[in-house]
Amino acid sequence: MVTNQDIDTFxxxxxxxxxxxxxxxxxxxNGELSKAAKVAETDLALKSYLINLVNxxxxxxxxxxxxxxxxxxxxxxPTTQQTIYNYMMNLLSPKKWELFDLNEKTFxxxxxxxxxxxxxxxxxxxxxxxxxxxxxxxxxxSIIVSEALFSKVKEDVELLRSVNNLDYNTILERLxxxxxxxxxxxxxxxxxxxxxxxxxxxxxxGLYPAxxxxxxxxxxxxxxxxxxxxxxxMFVKASLNDFIDxxxxxxxxxxxxFSQVMEIA
Amino acid sequence: MRALLKxxxxxxxxxxxxxxxxxxxxxxxEDIEATAExxxxxxxxxxxxxxxxxxxxxxxxxxxxSKVRHKKSITVGFCDVDHKKYLAITRFYENKINFxxxxxxxxxxxxxxxxxxxxxxxxxxxxxxxxxxxxAIELHDFGHNPIVxxxxxxxxxxxxxQSSYDNIIKDTYLGQMGxxxxxxxxxxxxxxxxxxxxxxxxxxTFNIAYHNNSLNVGFRLFIFDAxxxxxxxxxxxxxxxxxxxxAAEYNATICFVGLSxxxxxDTFQENMEDAGIVFYAQMDDxxxxxxxxxxxxxxSASNVKSKRALNKAIVGKLPxxxxxxxxxxxxxxxxxxxxxxxxVSKIDIKETDGKIASSIGFYGDIDGMVILVFPKExxxxxxxxxxxxTTDDIEMILDTLAELVNIVGGKVKSLxxxxxxxxxxxxxxxxxxxxxxxxxxxxxKGVQVDLVFDNEKFLFFLTR
Numbered sequence: 159m160v161t162n163q164d165i166d167t168f169x170x171x172x173x174x175x176x177x178x179x180x181x182x183x184x185x186x187x188n189g190e191l192s193k194a195a196k197v198a199e200t201d202l203a204l205k206s207y208l209i210n211l212v213n214x215x216x217x218x219x220x221x222x223x224x225x226x227x228x229x230x231x232x233x234x235x236p237t238t239q240q241t242i243y244n245y246m247m248n249l250l251s252p253k254k255w256e257l258f259d260l261n262e263k264t265f266x267x268x269x270x271x272x273x274x275x276x277x278x279x280x281x282x283x284x285x286x287x288x289x290x291x292x293x294x295x296x297x298x299x300s301i302i303v304s305e306a307l308f309s310k311v312k313e314d315v316e317l318l319r320s321v322n323n324l325d326y327n328t329i330l331e332r333l334x335x336x337x338x339x340x341x342x343x344x345x346x347x348x349x350x351x352x353x354x355x356x357x358x359x360x361x362x363x364g365l366y367p368a369x370x371x372x373x374x375x376x377x378x379x380x381x382x383x384x385x386x387x388x389x390x391x392m393f394v395k396a397s398l399n400d401f402i403d404x405x406x407x408x409x410x411x412x413x414x415x416f417s418q419v420m421e422i423a
Numbered sequence: 424m425r426a427l428l429k430x431x432x433x434x435x436x437x438x439x440x441x442x443x444x445x446x447x448x449x450x451x452x453e454d455i456e457a458t459a460e461x462x463x464x465x466x467x468x469x470x471x472x473x474x475x476x477x478x479x480x481x482x483x484x485x486x487x488x489s490k491v492r493h494k495k496s497i498t499v500g501f502c503d504v505d506h507k508k509y510l511a512i513t514r515f516y517e518n519k520i521n522f523x524x525x526x527x528x529x530x531x532x533x534x535x536x537x538x539x540x541x542x543x544x545x546x547x548x549x550x551x552x553x554x555x556x557x558x559a560i561e562l563h564d565f566g567h568n569p570i571v572x573x574x575x576x577x578x579x580x581x582x583x584x585q586s587s588y589d590n591i592i593k594d595t596y597l598g599q600m601g602x603x604x605x606x607x608x609x610x611x612x613x614x615x616x617x618x619x620x621x622x623x624x625x626x627x628t629f630n631i632a633y634h635n636n637s638l639n640v641g642f643r644l645f646i647f648d649a650x651x652x653x654x655x656x657x658x659x660x661x662x663x664x665x666x667x668x669x670a671a672e673y674n675a676t677i678c679f680v681g682l683s684x685x686x687x688x689d690t691f692q693e694n695m696e697d698a699g700i701v702f703y704a705q706m707d708d709x710x711x712x713x714x715x716x717x718x719x720x721x722x723s724a725s726n727v728k729s730k731r732a733l734n735k736a737i738v739g740k741l742p743x744x745x746x747x748x749x750x751x752x753x754x755x756x757x758x759x760x761x762x763x764x765x766x767v768s769k770i771d772i773k774e775t776d777g778k779i780a781s782s783i784g785f786y787g788d789i790d791g792m793v794i795l796v797f798p799k800e801x802x803x804x805x806x807x808x809x810x811x812x813t814t815d816d817i818e819m820i821l822d823t824l825a826e827l828v829n830i831v832g833g834k835v836k837s838l839x840x841x842x843x844x845x846x847x848x849x850x851x852x853x854x855x856x857x858x859x860x861x862x863x864x865x866x867x868k869g870v871q872v873d874l875v876f877d878n879e880k881f882l883f884f885l886t887r
Binding site: 159160161311313314316317318319320321322323324328329332333334382385386388389390391394395399400403404406409413417422423 | 424425426427428429434436437438439440441444445447448449471472474475477750751753754755757807808809811826829830833834837
């Protein structure tokens with residue numbers, strides 16, 4: 159169904175970070191947002207992505223924002239880095255989704271909702287750290303990897319799942335000895351993302367708790383946030399709700415706090 | 424959302440958060456009806472991986488339960504409900520609960536017609552006395568040994584000794600139970616569960632096409648679980664007598680269990696016995712007696728009524744059958760298959776040692792049977808994906824093999840449907856040894872295709 163060769167081919171096909179993005183990121187890391195905005199302006203696709211993102215209702219701006227410099231200023235340094243990583247992830251997403259009922263717009267929406275709520279969580283936890291803020295941008299890679307590896311065998315997977323309730327991560331692990339989150343880790347390495355980002359996302363599977371208490375705690379919040387988002391009607395309809403297993407016990411100790419932050423009645 | 428269908432229970436497993444906005448996205452009437460059509464006698468929504476729900480969320484499910492219950496008379500409800508969730512659900516619906524709640528999926532299976540391991544020691548407690556009684560009666564009817572605790576203290580004390588019981592039931596509520604003729608396979612016997620008063624309606628509710636195809640596939644023992652039957656009239660008597668007569672042409676046996684003399688007139692019983700129907704007091708009188716099982720035909724299938732010939736319609740669809748089989752085994756083993764030879768002949772298995780087999784029947788626009796003969800190593804490998812580990816437990820391998828053959832059947836159904844050929848599939852049958860298989864298939868003519876997976880030979884046989 160899916161072989162290690164398919165995984166290798168997928169990893170080989172991950173494009174390197176475009177030069178403009180590399181340069182933008184380098185300048186962002188130096189804290190020079192206005193200079194970074196000038197470089198980012200030259201990438202029209204990035205510019206369009208940023209305008210689209212920041213004008214979503216969740217950001218709550220009354221007037222439409224058009225200038226990249228203005229956008230970077232509004233987002234601030236950590237969120238700008240997070241947004242550029244989101245854009246890179248977007249480059250990896252398929253033009254046409256087949257396994258999941260997603261499209262460019264709904265995938266953007268997922269990214270935006272995850273990022274916005276992740277920032278809210280970090281604010282609640284009192285964490286100001288651009289690497290940790292950016293970690294959420296790697297999480298949807300697990301969805302992209304599932305789409306890439308399983309879309310061609312969609313019917314087989316459906317038949318398999320009709321007799322045994324296996325999630326994509328388990329199927330992949332049993333077939334190839336590699337998890338979706340191992341592949342996310344490889345993407346992070348290929349894109350020179352900081353190790354902390356992939357460590358949090360790896361543990362956020364809920365299956366491989368991190369030894370580092372802080373990373374493990376953040377991974378729990380991320381795991382619960384993912385399923386909070388995947389319970390939204392749009393993503394349930396997209397067949398995303400059960401693409402990986404929700405580890406209820408893993409998040410048990412933070413659930414009450416989470417429900418307060420998200421104002422769940 | 425698709426249900427996992429196992430042993431007659433359709434299980435939906437939403438994850439995360441359930442509220443009025445999203446519940447309809449998880450499940451709709453078509454999802455439930457499609458599951459009910461697959462001979463499910465119980466449809467449950469597992470709340471195991473639901474971390475939050477409110478009444479608006481559950482209302483959508485409850486309304487769906489009510490609709491499907493009205494149409495299909497099957498058991499519906501929630502399972503995998505811890506104490507907190509149980510209290511919440513019972514508080515939401517108070518005295519208007521017309522669905523069932525089970526604290527675990529395993530405990531729900533105790534109330535299913537398809538549950539295989541009967542005679543379980545079940546400790547149970549409910550604060551509601553009428554529920555305690557209802558559960559005890561149902562469990563007893565299903566062949567289990569209920570141990571009812573009258574007080575919470577008694578339950579706490581007894582449940583501390585978990586190893587003394589096969590199952591412990593708490594936080595469970597029985598709504599209306601199913602009334603359908605459920606079908607299950609135990610070993611190689613097919614068990615039909617009938618209930619209430621049997622009259623001419625039995626002709627409508629009994630799936631005769633399914634029964635006939637089970638005969639064609641090689642099942643030779645059919646047991647009617649009639650513990651819950653109140654009585655029957657002459658129309659039902661005629662129906663069963665005809666069924667027994669046609670079964671005799673296949674050398675098959677029809678038995679009734681739990682239909683004591685108080686339920687039917689002596690003359691009815693005599694007539695049924697004359698038609699070849701055998702009566703037993705308890706299910707265990709048959710299933711617990713291997714010699715009797717053999718005598719009744721559960722492991723024998725000789726003297727088949729007729730050796731039906733292959734026809735052009737079925738041979739024309741051979742590529743679909745082979746594609747479905749190869750694709751499924753390739754998917755499960757992650758290895759490539761190659762075809763060695765194909766010929767029309769009687770089944771020819773060169774080496775019978777170390778091999779197991781499975782078969783599945785299909786009926787509709789075309790009918791017949793697919794037989795797959797696996798070297799044990801290929802079967803083990805194919806089952807690893809479903810089990811998640813290597814195992815030498817032959818019963819587990821055969822059970823999983825049945826699931827694999829179910830996938831093949833599902834794929835065949837889907838491929839044929841693409842060519843406008845509509846078929847249904849029977850329950851799969853497994854064979855511990857090739858000798859068992861040959862009793863069913865040795866005289867049948869069919870198309871035999873030898874396939875090779877990882878240097879191991881694998882046999883596909885399509886027959887009628």
